Amino acid sequence: MILQYTQTNLPFIDPFTISNGRTKTHQAALLVALSVGPFIGYGEAPAIAYYNITVEQMIDDLTKKQKLVEKFALTDPERYWHYLHHLFPKNPFLVAALDMAGWDLYGKMKAKPLYELWNTAWTNSLPKCDYTIGIDTIEKMQQKMQAKPWPIYKIKLGTPDDIDIIQSLRKQTNALFRVDANAGWTTEQALKLIPILAKLGVELIEQPLAKDNWEGMKILYETSSLPLIADESCVAEQDVSKCVGFFHGINIKLTKCSGITPARRMIQEARSLGLKVMMGSMNESVIGSAAIGHFLPQLDYVDMDGPLLLAEANAKGLAFEDGKVVLSNRPGLGVFF
Numbered sequence: 001m002i003l004q005y006t007q008t009n010l011p012f013i014d015p016f017t018i019s020n021g022r023t024k025t026h027q028a029a030l031l032v033a034l035s036v037g038p039f040i041g042y043g044e045a046p047a048i049a050y051y052n053i054t055v056e057q058m059i060d061d062l063t064k065k066q067k068l069v070e071k072f073a074l075t076d077p078e079r080y081w082h083y084l085h086h087l088f089p090k091n092p093f094l095v096a097a098l099d100m101a102g103w104d105l106y107g108k109m110k111a112k113p114l115y116e117l118w119n120t121a122w123t124n125s126l127p128k129c130d131y132t133i134g135i136d137t138i139e140k141m142q143q144k145m146q147a148k149p150w151p152i153y154k155i156k157l158g159t160p161d162d163i164d165i166i167q168s169l170r171k172q173t174n175a176l177f178r179v180d181a182n183a184g185w186t187t188e189q190a191l192k193l194i195p196i197l198a199k200l201g202v203e204l205i206e207q208p209l210a211k212d213n214w215e216g217m218k219i220l221y222e223t224s225s226l227p228l229i230a231d232e233s234c235v236a237e238q239d240v241s242k243c244v245g246f247f248h249g250i251n252i253k254l255t256k257c258s259g260i261t262p263a264r265r266m267i268q269e270a271r272s273l274g275l276k277v278m279m280g281s282m283n284e285s286v287i288g289s290a291a292i293g294h295f296l297p298q299l300d301y302v303d304m305d306g307p308l309l310l311a312e313a314n315a316k317g318l319a320f321e322d323g324k325v326v327l328s329n330r331p332g333l334g335v336f337f
Contacts (some may be wrong), residue, residue, distance in 0.1 A: 001070045001105075004033045005062060010285060011311045014144060017135040019158025019184030020048070021173025027283040027310060029060045030094070034101040036074065042315075042335060044288035045097035045255050053309020058094040063285045069098065074109075077092070077102045081261035092236070092258035099259030100291050100333070107332030113294065114332060118264070120297035127302045128323030130154040131179055132281075138168045145172050151323040152176045152203075154303055162193060166200050178301075180206040183232050183311060187216030191223065197226045204253060204301070206278075207231040217246040229278055229301075237262050240269045249276025251298065254291060269299050276300045286315040290333040293318060293325050 009028045017023040029046040043098045047055045062069065063085055063146050072083055080102045107114050115122060130152040133144050138161065145153065153173070157165065158181045166177065179202050185193065190208040197205070204227040209216045220228060229246040234243050234250040236257050243250055250270055263279070270277050278301035279292050285306060290321035291305040307313060308320060317328035317335035328334040 001034045001074060003062075003066055003070050004035075005059065006031050006312060007059065008285070010314065012283075012309055013311045014134065014309075015135075015139075016283070016309065018156045018180075019135065019182040024049075027045070027285075027306075029288075030055045030062075030097055031286065031287065031314075032062075032097045032101050034074075034098070034105050036105060036109070039105055039108045041100030041101040041103070041108060041332060043097040043104065044100065044284055044291075045093040046282045046284055046288065047093070048255070048282055051256065052095070053091065053093045058091060058097070060089050061088055061094055065120055074105060077106045078261050081146065081259055085258065093255050096255045096257070096259040098289070099261050099304070101178070102253070103291070104262050104332035104335075111331050113329055113334055114260075114291075114329065115294040115297055115327075118294075118298075122297065122327075126296040126325065127299050129245065129302050129304050129320060129325055130176075130323070131305050132156065132180075132303070135159060138165055141165060142168060142172055143170055148282050148308070149173075149332050150175060152178065154178045154180055154206075154305075157181050163196055165203070166197060171199050174201075177202045178204050178206065178303075180231070181208045183207050183210045185209060187213065187219055189237050190216070190220055194220070194224050194226055198252060202226060204229055204249075207233065214246055221246050221248070227276060231280065237266055237269070240266050240275070241273060243275060244273050247275070249278060251278040251280040253282055254288065255284070260291060263295070269294070278303065280304075281306045283309060285310060286313055286318045287333065287335050290315075290318045290335050293327050294333070297326060 032043045081099045131150040132154045206229045229249045230243045230247040231251040280303040283306040315335045319326040
């Protein structure tokens with residue numbers, strides 16, 4: 001295999017803000033390419049400050065062990081993930097990018113899209129993708145919604161004005177709402193907010209409390225009228241079973257869990273434990289978002305709107321039609337340039 005990589009820094013259409021005042025105007029990411037003969041596989045890992053992993057750190061780790069990354073004979077992407085996992089034990093983001101490229105390469109070698117390799121079917125009843133409205137003034141959030149008519153909105157909350165925000169946005173549309181508090185509420189706040197949000201047409205609540213507030217989550221789980229989905233509380237495989245009895249489902253992020261390979265195992269475990277499965281975005285571009293798209297036949301909910309939030313596209317092969325995800329149906333990820 002031959003490895004190539006580059007850094008991107010794509011601008012958001014609007015500054016992206018979540019709870020605790022975290023705002024960004026661009027999304028930095030590492031893009032990797034693995035080639036064998038005429039076949040090239042692509043992967044992506046966005047850098048997320050919350051997890052203290054930068055593109056520079058990923059590139060530094062990669063350059064130190066590039067020859068080892070390249071020497072693997074790719075006959076099975078899952079074996080490659082295990083190899084990478086041991087090669088970069090402290091950098092799951094980098095492993096995720098290389099694992100994605102490995103799967104894309106393997107799919108192209110087998111001349112099948114990933115969802116076909118996994119023996120899943122692309123049907124007309126797949127989950128629709130939501131569109132995220134980041135925290136802003138109520139007026140600006142209304143404007144963002146009006147500018148993007150969509151069947152499902154994911155609304156970032158975690159402010160003193162959360163109810164006013166939802167009430168004001170509800171006046172604009174009958175679309176389904178999902179709320180993501182990004183760990184921005186206390187237990188007491190959540191107990192007050194959830195019943196009101198349920199009456200305002202909210203479908204689910206993502207990560208209402210701090211990731212380690214299990215005591216509070218137990219209380220919410222036993223009283224909530226809405227499904228509670230773990231995000232920051234469910235990063236990797238070992239976290240799935242911990243969520244039973246505290247959350248109704250989990251949100252899997254490919255970058256956080258270290259790639260496609262462990263994400264497939266996480267879905268199987270979640271199903272066996274009776275948990276709902278969502279797959280979420282970390283503002284990946286077309287490349288990383290296409291990887292999420294191939295999981296759609298296995299999901300209850302999906303949040304893969306990175307390409308809709310970013311002002312530039314760095315690849316083709318993924319489209320959205322009123323929430324419906326459209327893949328190119330080319331082999332592997334299906335992305336092209």
